[in-house]
Amino acid sequence: MAPGATEPLLAPPRKQRRRRAWRLAVTAVLVLLLFLLSASGPLRPRLFSSSPERVPLTLLAGATEKGAVCLDGTPPGYHLQRGSGDGANKWLVHLEGGGWCSTIEDCSNRRMTALGSSNFMKPIRFAAAILDSDQLQNPDFYNWNKAYVRYCDGASFSGDADGWAQDGSTLYFRGLNIYEAVIHELMEKGLSNATQALLTGCSAGGLAAILHCDDFSARFSQEVAVKCLADAGFFLDVKDISGERSFWSVYDGVVQLQNVRKVLPKDCLANKEPTECFFPAELIKYIRTSMFILNSGYDSWQIRNVIVPGSSAPDNSWLSCKDNIRNCTSKQIEVFDEFRNTMVNNLKLVEDKEDWGIFIDSCFTHCQTLSRISWNSPTSPRVGNKTIADAIGDWHSGRSQGVKEIDCEYPCNPTCSSLLPT
Numbered sequence: 001m002a003p004g005a006t007e008p009l010l011a012p013p014r015k016q017r018r019r020r021a022w023r024l025a026v027t028a029v030l031v032l033l034l035f036l037l038s039a040s041g042p043l044r045p046r047l048f049s050s051s052p053e054r055v056p057l058t059l060l061a062g063a064t065e066k067g068a069v070c071l072d073g074t075p076p077g078y079h080l081q082r083g084s085g086d087g088a089n090k091w092l093v094h095l096e097g098g099g100w101c102s103t104i105e106d107c108s109n110r111r112m113t114a115l116g117s118s119n120f121m122k123p124i125r126f127a128a129a130i131l132d133s134d135q136l137q138n139p140d141f142y143n144w145n146k147a148y149v150r151y152c153d154g155a156s157f158s159g160d161a162d163g164w165a166q167d168g169s170t171l172y173f174r175g176l177n178i179y180e181a182v183i184h185e186l187m188e189k190g191l192s193n194a195t196q197a198l199l200t201g202c203s204a205g206g207l208a209a210i211l212h213c214d215d216f217s218a219r220f221s222q223e224v225a226v227k228c229l230a231d232a233g234f235f236l237d238v239k240d241i242s243g244e245r246s247f248w249s250v251y252d253g254v255v256q257l258q259n260v261r262k263v264l265p266k267d268c269l270a271n272k273e274p275t276e277c278f279f280p281a282e283l284i285k286y287i288r289t290s291m292f293i294l295n296s297g298y299d300s301w302q303i304r305n306v307i308v309p310g311s312s313a314p315d316n317s318w319l320s321c322k323d324n325i326r327n328c329t330s331k332q333i334e335v336f337d338e339f340r341n342t343m344v345n346n347l348k349l350v351e352d353k354e355d356w357g358i359f360i361d362s363c364f365t366h367c368q369t370l371s372r373i374s375w376n377s378p379t380s381p382r383v384g385n386k387t388i389a390d391a392i393g394d395w396h397s398g399r400s401q402g403v404k405e406i407d408c409e410y411p412c413n414p415t416c417s418s419l420l421p422t
Contacts, residue, residue, distance in 0.1 A: 087143030097203030102253025159258030206233020297340030
């Protein structure tokens with residue numbers, strides 16, 4: 001085109017038809033790609049594999065005789081998917097999460113849900129992140145034996161007591177018995193032959209993985225590589241926006257109501273109150289087994305329930321903020337920064353443990369090992385240029401020494417996607 005000339009507003013008819021055809025072709029390709037992605041999840045499209053089948057619930061044998069029952073007295077359960085190939089003798093045992101019940105009323109209400117009764121538990125698919133059987137999605141654990149242990153006691157698999165509901169019926173606080181009986185049954189089904197074993201958990205299950213880590217490890221010979229992974233289980237004892245330690249009250253209710261003393265470190269109990277020993281900041285001081293701590297420094301569950309709980313009477317500004325961190329003011333973010341800094345400070349002692357790993361991102365999210373988009377996708381959070389799957393895989397396999405990734409303060413990390421689970 002000559003200098004000073006202007007481009008014609010309308011292309012000649014033949015060129016216009018070619019452009020339309022080209023645009024239609026590009027649109028068709030994009031639609032096809034979007035369809036494939038939506039059908040296979042947000043990570044890599046699983047073009048040549050069908051959706052995984054649902055894995056049925058296995059009820060614990062002899063649960064009543066073992067005193068290992070859910071809150072309502074029904075037998076607890078788990079889902080077991082067998083490994084294959086070089087993963088045939090490797091085991092991943094995942095402890096389900098789902099909050100706690102700290103009062104008779106709360107625990108009574110849970111009996112009408114899968115968090116308190118196996119009557120409401122359904123089959124599940126092992127199609128999420130660390131449980132996935134897709135080698136591209138989950139290269140380090142895809143072909144392992146995987147047991148998903150259902151959570152129905154309300155005390156992170158730690159209670160050892162009975163209570164009575166207002167209607168006179170019994171509430172069974174038997175979380176410790178459930179954990180021990182299920183692990184024993186899994187040992188009989190092949191866990192005892194494991195060459196590698198990983199105990200994992202998310203949220204209340206993440207706390208359970210911390211509580212039971214050394215016990216789990218002690219069940220194997222020294223030749224077996226045993227490690228633990230706590231996802232979103234590093235709960236903090238901090239004041240809420242009203243200045244109250246409201247979350248301490250929740251944990252204190254759980255500890256007293258369900259009698260969790262048996263799972264707490266004896267050295268901790270010798271110097272501190274049982275409730276303080278139920279918090280991970282104290283628990284990690286006594287754990288000898290190799291562990292990986294995965295958490296968000298801006299954990300969405302803790303922001304909503306620890307920092308800004310309903311009991312703190314938040315105004316509309318705080319309600320909007322805790323719903324979505326992007327709605328928060330700079331002053332509100334400063335409160336969350338303080339929470340994050342407390343977490344990082346509590347984890348300083350882990351920096352000296354060579355066989356431990358840390359991944360603390362600054363995303364507004366909770367439970368990242370059970371979400372494909374969090375675990376190992378193009379939109380996964382990255383710290384130190386590693387995804388969560390990269391960091392955990394490097395730590396577990398020993399590919400990298402000293403896997404300790406701590407993110408900067410919010411909102412510094414551009415890989416924190418709004419699509420992450422909250």
